[in-house]
Every structure is written in structure tokens, then in C-alpha cells.
Amino acid sequence: MKTMALAVLVALLSLAALVGTTTAVVSADVARQAKDDAEAATQNPGQDAPAGHVHTGASAGGAGLVSYAGQTAENAEDLVAKRQPFPAEMPPIARGEVVDVALTLKDVVIEVAPGVKYSAWGFEGGAPGPPIHVREGQEIRITLTNGGSIPHSIDFHAARIAPDQAFKDVNPGESITYTFQADDPGVFMYHCGTKPVLAHIANGMYGAIVVEPADKPLPAADREYVLVSSEWYLNGPGLDQPAAYDAAKAHAIQPDWVTWNGYAAQYVAHPLAADPGETVRFWVVAAGPSLDTDFHVVGTVLDRAWVNGDMTQYQTGVQTVGVPAGGGAVFDVEIDEEGMYPFLSHSFASVDMGQVGLLKVGNPKGTASH
Numbered sequence: 001m002k003t004m005a006l007a008v009l010v011a012l013l014s015l016a017a018l019v020g021t022t023t024a025v026v027s028a029d030v031a032r033q034a035k036d037d038a039e040a041a042t043q044n045p046g047q048d049a050p051a052g053h054v055h056t057g058a059s060a061g062g063a064g065l066v067s068y069a070g071q072t073a074e075n076a077e078d079l080v081a082k083r084q085p086f087p088a089e090m091p092p093i094a095r096g097e098v099v100d101v102a103l104t105l106k107d108v109v110i111e112v113a114p115g116v117k118y119s120a121w122g123f124e125g126g127a128p129g130p131p132i133h134v135r136e137g138q139e140i141r142i143t144l145t146n147g148g149s150i151p152h153s154i155d156f157h158a159a160r161i162a163p164d165q166a167f168k169d170v171n172p173g174e175s176i177t178y179t180f181q182a183d184d185p186g187v188f189m190y191h192c193g194t195k196p197v198l199a200h201i202a203n204g205m206y207g208a209i210v211v212e213p214a215d216k217p218l219p220a221a222d223r224e225y226v227l228v229s230s231e232w233y234l235n236g237p238g239l240d241q242p243a244a245y246d247a248a249k250a251h252a253i254q255p256d257w258v259t260w261n262g263y264a265a266q267y268v269a270h271p272l273a274a275d276p277g278e279t280v281r282f283w284v285v286a287a288g289p290s291l292d293t294d295f296h297v298v299g300t301v302l303d304r305a306w307v308n309g310d311m312t313q314y315q316t317g318v319q320t321v322g323v324p325a326g327g328g329a330v331f332d333v334e335i336d337e338e339g340m341y342p343f344l345s346h347s348f349a350s351v352d353m354g355q356v357g358l359l360k361v362g363n364p365k366g367t368a369s370h
């Protein structure tokens with residue numbers, strides 16, 4: 001377990017180096033953790049002495065499970081720098097009284113960390129699936145086409161509908177269509193509900209739908225980002241050949257990677273942007289399959305928090321808000337001082353496994369503007 005944590009820390013530190021000294025907050029945290037881990041490793045030398053460098057060492061996890069956490073390709077920095085991050089920017093709101101949402105499920109190989117390939121099941125070929133943005137009161141017509149090799153389905157948490165009909169399994173090559181009225185504003189998870197659901201979610205079948213409040217509009221925001229958290233359970237490092245789902249690790253809730261929008265620390269290398277004084281709104285879904293997200297922005301306080309996605313009221317001046325697996329919440333921050341502000345789950349094991357990004361406010365010294 002300890003080498004695993006160390007390896008990720010080193011990976012994160014090297015990612016942080018890309019954005020210069022302004023990631024000192026994250027670096028300080030991980031450095032402290034690394035020191036603790038190093039001390040623990042010295043005290044238990046039989047447990048985990050790393051073989052070679054940190055990119056290739058595997059370690060024994062709980063209950064004899066092998067962890068591949070932190071194992072990335074050797075050119076991890078290059079890979080993540082060149083990679084297009086999953087777009088976190090809120091897509092435009094769909095027009096019309098009826099919104100057609102067509103999603104095709106595909107069996108795909110994706111990357112969940114630098115050089116780490118994974119055989120996933122992805123809505124529209126990605127994990128997460130595309131963020132969907134609608135307005136309260138619209139009718140949403142969902143069509144799921146199964147382009148994969150086994151049955152799948154699609155469950156929208158924003159829907160009030162008989163699940164045995166709408167969310168039923170769709171065989172390979174077939175489609176299902178159903179409609180629901182988006183009468184509940186908020187940010188909701190959608191996911192495959194085919195058994196075993198744990199495996200289908202762990203394999204990437206989830207996404208977020210934002211139902212913009214219409215009756216009681218929200219205060220204006222200058223920037224809006226959609227973040228989906230999830231964890232990955234790998235049966236191998238995924239470096240030479242794609243890893244696949246490890247059921248034993250999923251049941252033990254022992255992930256190898258924890259991500260924002262499907263890829264470890266992608267917004268450390270490619271920070272989300274804001275200008276000083278702007279209101280930045282995060283629409284957050286915790287897809288799990290099993291871990292909650294304790295949402296926190298380092299260096300500020302959440303100005304507004306619509307806890308549990310209850311859009312009728314918000315809390316002010318809160319530091320960390322739990323987003324349960326299968327739940328959503330909305331957060332506003334307004335930051336005046338230029339700098340790099342990490343957003344993460346304050347459950348720090350998740351940070352070590354990749355659930356951290358940066359909000360770049362203005363153009364702080366030591367960073368390239370892009």
C-alpha cells in the first residue's frame with residue numbers, strides 16, 4: 001500500500017512541476033504524505049520495497065490485492081501535457097421544448113492516467129459520457145443504442161419514471177427510447193443500471209445531466225464547469241496492454257485511480273481558468289461507483305453550496321461539502337487573488353490517486369498563460 005501511495009505522489013509532483021511553483025499547496029501536502037509513507041516503509045521493509053523506479057513497482061494491497069496505483073508511463077509528463085483534457089466547460093443549454101439526447105454505448109480502450117490504458121464501456125465512447133445541459137421543464141427524449149457486446153441500459157437520476165420499463169436492458173445492436181420531464185432542477189448522475197451495476201459503473205458508464213433551474217434562476221455565474229468524480233479498479237498496470245475491471249478490488253473499494261472527468265490529475269496539467277473576481281460555478285457529480293467526494297477548493301471558502309443538489313436553498317461560507325456516490329451538488333466560488341487553487345476531494349487518499357485539479361485565477365507568476 002505504501003509504495004503505491006508514494007508512486008502516485010511522485011507522479012502528482014511531476015505533474016505539479018508542469019505548472020511551476022504555484023502548486024506549492026498541493027506539493028506541500030503530497031510531500032508531507034510522501035515523508036510519512038517513506039518513514040512507514042522504512043519501518044516495514046518487508047512490505048513493499050520498490051523494485052526499480054516508482055513507475056514500475058507493484059505493491060500488495062489489502063487482502064492480498066495488488067495495487068497498480070501511481071504506475072504511469074515513463075514519459076507521463078509529456079503524455080499529459082499533449083493530451084486534450086476532457087472538456088469541463090458547461091455545454092450550451094439545449095433549445096426547444098423537447099430535447100433529444102442520443103447516446104451510443106461503445107466498447108473502447110481509454111486512458112485513465114498517463115499511459116494507463118483501460119478497456120472501458122463508454123457512452124459515446126468516453127468516460128464519463130458527455131455532460132448534458134437542459135432547462136427545468138423541458139421534455140428529455142433519451143435514446144440509448146447499444147454498440148457493445150453485452151446488454152446495457154441507462155438510468156437517469158433526474159427522471160421520475162418506472163425503472164423496470166425505462167431503464168431496462170438493451171441487447172447489443174438494439175436501442176431504447178424513453179422520455180421524461182426535467183422537473184427537478186440540479187445536477188444528476190446518469191449511468192448504466194445493468195447487473196452487476198458495480199461493474200458497469202466501474203467500467204465507465206456514467207455521466208452528468210445539469211437541469212438548469214427555471215422557476216427560481218440561480219445568481220449569475222461567469223464560468224461554469226462540470227466535474228464527475230469516479231474511481232477505477234485495474235487488473236493490471238495498463239501500460240503494455242489495457243487493464244480491465246478487477247471485481248475483487250471493486251468489492252474491497254480499493255481503487256488504483258480516482259479521477260475528475262475520467263483521467264487522473266488532468267486539470268493539474270491543464271488548469272481550469274477564471275479571472276479574479278469572477279463567480280465560478282462547479283456542477284459536481286460523484287459517480288463512484290463506491291467512493292463519495294468531499295468537495296473542497298484549497299485557498300478559499302465555498303461562497304454558495306447547493307448541498308445534495310437541492311436548488312431551493314444554499315449554504316454560505318462552508319469549507320468542504322460531501323457529495324455522495326450517486327449524488328450531485330453545486331458550488332460557487334469568487335476568488336479575488338490571482339493564484340492556483342486546487343479543487344479536490346478532501347479525502348486525501350483520493351487526491352493521492354489522482355482526484356485533484358487546479359483552478360487558475362488570473363495569470364499568477366510562474367505559470368504560462370494558455
Ligand SMILES: [Cu+2]
Nearest residue numbers: 152192194200
Ligand atoms: Cu452497462
